[in-house]
Amino acid sequence: MKEQFSEAFGNLVNKLQGWFNTTIEYIPNFILAIGVMVASYFAAKYVRKLVNKLVSKKVEQDSISNAISRVTAVVVVALGLFMALGVMNLGKALTSLLAGAGVVGLAIGLALQGTLANTFAGLLLSFRKKIRIGDWVETTGFSGEVMDINLKDFTLKEADNNIVIIPNKTILNNPLKNYSLTTKMRVFLECGVGYESDLEKVEQLTKSVIANTFDQVKSEDEVEFYYTEFGGSSINYLCRFWIDAESMLEKLNAKTKAIIEIKKAYDKEGINIPFPIRTLQFDNKLNVKAPDIQEVFSDN
Structure with a gap:
């Protein structure tokens, strides 16, 4: 029993010693990984501002330019995370993370199919030079001034001041007449x-x-x-x-x-614009004379 305890204690000491040695060995990689993450964070902030500035020159909608800049920032941070995991030689963890991200992305895509379709349609509409805020357009039976194009819907204000909100994918899949072109x-x-x-x-x-x-x-x-x-x-x-x-x-x-x-x-x-006229013609002669009431009673 004493020998088994001594053997187990020795294995534990060896294991802890191995972990300590591995930690000491990987401290430079760990510091480098932290540096990569910090650098990716600041790079994401810079890239977000740059992308927002560039997209704003092409797209008038602030919501869409902000969304594109945020997505770009997330991509930069994700790349930094993958690089940090690679520096720490966590290849298996990186592979598992990518596989999990693919499954989660597929599930989210199926669940939000309509929403994602409207989002991508909104991005495409925003970059179209032939559709701008303030244009007078006609589509899907509605006609009015374009008030807003965001990631979800397309907003029109009709001549009677009513607001019409149309899903972006409907606009993208149907003909659109732009009077302002x-x-x-x-x-x-x-x-x-x-x-x-x-x-x-x-x-x-x-x-x-x-x-x-x-x-x-x-x-x-x-x-x-x-x-x-x-x-x-x-x-x-x-x-x-x-x-x-x-x-x-x-x-x-x-x-x-x-x-x-x-x-x-x-x-x-003196030029006449006539009213619509309809003439009724009766070819048979109608007897409009009422019978004498006394004659009717006398016959009875």
Whole structure:
């Protein structure tokens, strides 16, 4: 029993001595690993500021530039951690850490599939030069001014001041019309005049009114005018002209102004814009004369 105790005590002493020797041997590596981690920490702070500054020049949204800079900082710190583990010859721990990170990343990716899709879509939208805050766009049945593009959603303010929030992946997967990309918009104006009207006079007067109302229209030749059909109560026409505009509101204001001026000119010249008329024709003769009440009672 005494010999077994002495042997066990000797093994313990040898083990502690081995650990002590290993610790002494690895003190330089440990100090170097700590230095690597400290250096990676300060490098991450510097890289974060640098990336934030660079991304801010390309992206107007602070939330996205901050997110990108934070992710970059985390990557720098992770690289420092892996280098520190490598310096301490902890290859197995490094391999286990990478394997665990892969499994955790897969699980998180499956659980947050929709959120991650919106996040990456938000990053892509933010770097698109054809979509900017303040643009007037139309997509997925909604039209309005772009108020914000963040990592989760796309915010529009419609003409009636309602706020519409759309997931980023929906914007990325659907067509988007940006009115602000061009400096000109075409106004379409449809109207009808009475059958008794002088059609040539109507055409000349309409073109003249449009040319005198809008500075962008240099002459009457720039106004397109086409009669489209013999309507139920009027002869209908289509008038088209270009204006300098970058939003749908400017287009609506121009159309409103054109309608007002055309109505004034038509009233002055006696040109009729008829109401819709429906004529009812009865081919059979109806007996509207009521029977004599006394005759009805006398028959009874």
